[in-house]
Amino acid sequence: MNIGIIGAGSMGSGIAQVAATAGEEVMVFDTNATAIEKAGASLNKVFTRLVEKQKYTQQEADDILGRISFVDSMELLENSDLVIEAIIENLEIKQTVFSKLETIVSDKCILASNTSSLSIASISSACKHPERVIGIHFFNPAPLMKLVEIIPSITTSHSVTQLSKQTIDSWKKVTALVKDTPGFIVNRVARPFYGEALRIYEEGIADFATIDAAMKEIGGFRMGPFELMDYIGNDVNYTVTETVFTSFYFDPRYKPSFTQKRFSEAGLLGRKTGKGFYEYSENASRPKPSEDEELKRHIFDRILAMLINEAADAVFWQVASAEDIDLAMRFGTNYPKGLLAWCDEIGANKPLSLLENLYQTYGEDRYRPSSLLRKMAKENASFF
């Protein structure tokens, strides 16, 4: 297949690497010559390292790199079978790009966006043939993260959805089919991992290190919420939460945190600035978590219940199937288990009664249990 990619930034060049590694011919277009230069140099560096690590022979690396070309004119994408757009997250600019692209490529070409926060419907509305527009959402870094969300909009044709899924599956990715709704699966279902952790901190129940330790030691998560927010960047993570919150008409479940906003405003963004919830200088010491096992169990149970509720609610609203939601959380965020499989393991009654307690204690809509979770508990049913 001929794959076109628009945008040679971190996502565009990562997607180019994935596609070319899978044997596709890839053409990457960017308006910025410096971005093209940087992407080319960084791909060369990546493959030099992969050859050193003996993941590829020099010949294989040369062949993969030989399949990627960089161009400075969109017209050169004319022979593409699939174009994936990964430019700046701005609706008007994306719409302009899509309506121009449509005049360049053949009628059969699929037009995909890698957007994280815009609706596919709003992007496709700029096209004469919205039935061939779809969301193909990779995670960062694209070569390492296995998950790709496939997002047909209400106007996308069934055949475009099928072909997009088949193509990305053939690139050895795990695909999850998801409705064109805010945050898709991962950026929606993962919100309580950060939000409830921040809330527990803000209430003074525990410090960052103890909350992180609870999730890692008891839950087996690779990183605690505060470590992960520092890794993602407090600015980026805050913006995703705020966007999801706004898109859900201010549902209190997604309410952003002042703590994270202040960290972000103060430039304490995390690893990239050397300081966030933790320090990242060479000699920095890590605060010790509490050894209160009961406290840590309470923290873990509360965050897990919120996560399970979010996953169950996404099934309830038919955002995606239970299978795809669990796949998405395992491969898009590296959770140790799927949240719905986790619910089956502990029984729906446990998170339900925890949420009912929180709801009673705080009287806040944030803690309302999903009606599907209630139903599952009542019927003693399981997701799988």
Ligand SMILES: NC(=O)c1ccc[n+]([C@@H]2O[C@H](COP(=O)([O-])OP(=O)(O)OC[C@H]3O[C@@H](n4cnc5c(N)ncnc54)[C@H](O)[C@@H]3O)[C@@H](O)[C@H]2O)c1
């Ligand atoms: N970074 C992430 O973690 C991540 C994850 C998933 C999805 N996304 C989405 O992927 C997209 C790209 O994100 P990124 O982080 O790679 O951005 P980036 O800033 O690294 O790269 C964007 C590139 O697009 C180019 N560009 C801008 N306008 C253009 C135009 N009109 N035509 C051609 N090229 C143009 C820029 O020169 C730049 O090189 C966004 O929609 C973002 O929401 C990002």
